[in-house]
Amino acid sequence: xxxxxxxxxxxxxxxxxxxxxxxxxxxxxxxxxxxxxxxxxxxxxxxxxxxxxxxxxxxxxxxxxxxxxxxxxxxxxxxxxxxxxxxxxxxxxxxxxxxxxxxxxxxxxxxxxxxxxxxxxxxxxxxxxxxxxxxxxxxxxxxxxxxxxxxxxxxxxxxxxxxxxxxxxxxxxxxxxxxxxxxxxxxxxxxxxxxxxxxxxxxxxxxxxxxxxxxxxxxxxxxxxxxxxxxxxxxxxxxxxxxxxxxxxxxxxxxxxxxxxxxxxxxxxxxxxxxxxxxxxxxxxxxxxxxxxxxxxxxxxxxxxxxxxxxxxxxxxxxxxxxxxxxxxxxxxxxxxxxxxxxxxxxxxxxxxxxxxxxxxxxxxxxxxxxxxxxxxxxxxxxxxxxxxxx
Numbered sequence: 044x045x046x047x048x049x050x051x052x053x054x055x056x057x058x059x060x061x062x063x064x065x066x067x068x069x070x071x072x073x074x075x076x077x078x079x080x081x082x083x084x085x086x087x088x089x090x091x092x093x094x095x096x097x098x099x100x101x102x103x104x105x106x107x108x109x110x111x112x113x114x115x116x117x118x119x120x121x122x123x124x125x126x127x128x129x130x131x132x133x134x135x136x137x138x139x140x141x142x143x144x145x146x147x148x149x150x151x152x153x154x155x156x157x158x159x160x161x162x163x164x165x166x167x168x169x170x171x172x173x174x175x176x177x178x179x180x181x182x183x184x185x186x187x188x189x190x191x192x193x194x195x196x197x198x199x200x201x202x203x204x205x206x207x208x209x210x211x212x213x214x215x216x217x218x219x220x221x222x223x224x225x226x227x228x229x230x231x232x233x234x235x236x237x238x239x240x241x242x243x244x245x246x247x248x249x250x251x252x253x254x255x256x257x258x259x260x261x262x263x264x265x266x267x268x269x270x271x272x273x274x275x276x277x278x279x280x281x282x283x284x285x286x287x288x289x290x291x292x293x294x295x296x297x298x299x300x301x302x303x304x305x306x307x308x309x310x311x312x313x314x315x316x317x318x319x320x321x322x323x324x325x326x327x328x329x330x331x332x333x334x335x336x337x338x339x340x341x342x343x344x345x346x347x348x349x350x351x352x353x354x355x356x357x358x359x360x361x362x363x364x365x366x367x368x369x370x371x372x373x374x375x376x377x378x379x380x381x382x383x384x385x386x387x388x389x390x391x392x393x394x395x396x397x398x399x400x401x402x403x404x405x406x407x408x409x410x411x412x413x414x415x416x417x418x419x420x421x422x423x424x425x426x427x428x429x430x431x432x433x434x
Contacts, residue, residue, distance in 0.1 A: 048363055051355050054348040061345040062405075065336040069234045076238060090196035093171040094188055095125040095253070099161045102133050103179040107140040110179050115146060119188040128179075129165040131155055157427040160261040162270075166253070175250040176267065181207075181289040183248060190287035191250040201255050201279025202271045204232060204241045205248030205287040223397065224404060231337060232283045239329040241283040242337045244271040248289035255279070262425055263317075264310030272318055275330055297390045301411055308415030309422065311342035346412040352376065380406070 060068075096114055103110070114126055126147045130137055132155025141149045150165050166174065173195060175188060183205075191203040206229050232241045246267035255274045263269055271281050315338075322339070324331040353376050359369045379402050386403025389396055 045363065047355065048359060051352070051359060054352055054355070057340065058345055058349050058352065060336070061340040066231055066234070069231065069238060069336075073234050073237045084197050084199075086193055087196040088193055090192055091120055091123060091189070092173055092192065093123045093125065094119065094173040094175055094192065094250070095127055095169045095171045096175045096177060096188070097162070097165055097169065098126070098128045098177055098179050099131060099158050099165075100128055100133060100137055100179040101131045101155065101158075102135040102137060104133075104136040104140055106180050107137060109182070111141075111144050111147065113182045115144075116185065117183060117188050118185045119192075124188065125169075125171055127165060127169065129161045131158060131161040155427060157261055157425065159259050159263040159266045162266055163258050163261065166256050166258075169253055171253060173250055174253045174256070175248070176246060176270075177248050177289060178246055178291070181247045181291040184286075184288050184290075187248060187287040187289070188250075190284050194282040194284055194287075195250065195252065197280075197282070199280050200282045201252050201274040201277065202244060202281045203250045203287065204244035204271065204281055204283045205250075205289055206232075206283075206285040207245050207247045208288050208290045210290050210292050223401060224408075229285060233285065235333050235337060236281070236283040239333065240275055240280040242272070242275075242281070242330075242333050243268040244281060247291055248287060252279075260317075262423070263313070264306060264419075264422075265314050268310070268314050269317065272314070272321065272334070276318075276321060276327070297387070297407070301407060304408055304411035305414045305418050308342060308412040309419040310415075311338065311412075312415050312419055315339055315342055342412060342415070346409040349409055350413075353380075383407075 056064075096117075098110065098114075111126075117124065126144075127150065128137075128141055128147055129150040130141075130152065132153060133151070138149060138151050141147055150161075150168065152161070152164065162176075173192065175191060177183060187205060191205065194200055194203040207225050209225055235241045244267050249267060249271060251270065251274060255277065256270065257273050259266060259269060275281050318334075321327055321331055321334050324335075327334075353373075356369060356373045356376060360366055360373055363369055382399050383402040383406040386396065386399035386401075387407075389399060390403060
């Protein structure tokens with residue numbers, strides 16, 4: 044076997060491990076752990092401390108009433124449920140609409156400095172034991188706060204990640220892959236927690252012990268991810284519970300979804316740099332293994348290797364001895380790309396076909412990871428970003 048062939052199969056192995064192999068290995072490790080160890084976590088359903096529901100908002104007048112109705116209706120003792128909106132330079136009628144609700148404390152700033160700056164400004168003014176973060180355009184299930192409090196009754200848990208669910212419209216073919224992706228992500232998060240700890244939380248819904256919050260640089264793009272991982276670095280676990288879920292509309296179209304993915308990818312690269320110490324498996328053990336396998340590879344090496352497979356495969360077709368094997372592999376790659384392109388064509392017409400949207404969404408995610416670095420460089424020093432339009 045030539046050096047190029049060894050490199051090719053090593054690339055295949057990394058790509059396979061990142062997107063499929065880690066999930067398989069994780070499942071096996073969880074089954075082994077649960078078969079050998081029957082440790083019961085100490086949790087208390089009666090643990091109902093004061094909580095603050097923190098909603099960072101920029102020009103959210105269209106959702107204020109729906110979000111407040113949803114938040115007020117949450118199944119949690121009213122005297123222990125505190126609602127805080129921190130508005131980041133909103134220049135629409137968000138603050139005016141919020142004035143109708145005496146239940147809400149509004150921390151408004153005329154200066155738009157970004158979501159992270161808004162959170163940094165709000166947290167020192169919060170004095171409840173638990174802070175629940177949620178987005179203005181997401182609706183929480185009634186039991187969300189109780190479920191998260193239950194998880195935090197375990198003193199080894201410092202953060203709780205809720206489940207994100209994407210509400211799809213009937214003719215919303217353009218972003219059908221988004222819902223499928225988040226279902227897969229939820230499965231991996233659940234397995235991660237069952238092994239040791241979930242690897243990060245999504246801003247749509249997560250909770251922390253307020254005292255564990257660390258002020259972040261204001262240009263931080265993935266505040267939710269870094270807030271949660273900073274807590275994990277302290278030795279606490281990030282719990283995951285699908286019974287605490289938030290429902291969010293899908294992106295309005297493929298352009299808006301791509302814009303969101305580029306920003307997330309840029310934030311991922313930024314996070315890998317700022318959480319560099321977490322790569323030390325000798326210090327963080329299982330958490331580092333999970334972090335590298337679930338996050339770091341996806342945001343750094345694997346997308347490059349994935350797109351490099353095609354040209355290297357073509358070269359091997361003309362240089363390797365076993366051309367049949369490489370011909371089959373090349374044909375499979377071309378078929379995958381063709382399905383992705385067909386899915387893109389359907390997405391432009393807002394037509395649904397889940398079989399084609401899976402390769403399309405996969406290709407789109409990886410293309411946007413490559414776009415993440417230019418985005419990060421061009422937005423260096425700024426935490427302000429243009430939010431994606433929702434359906």
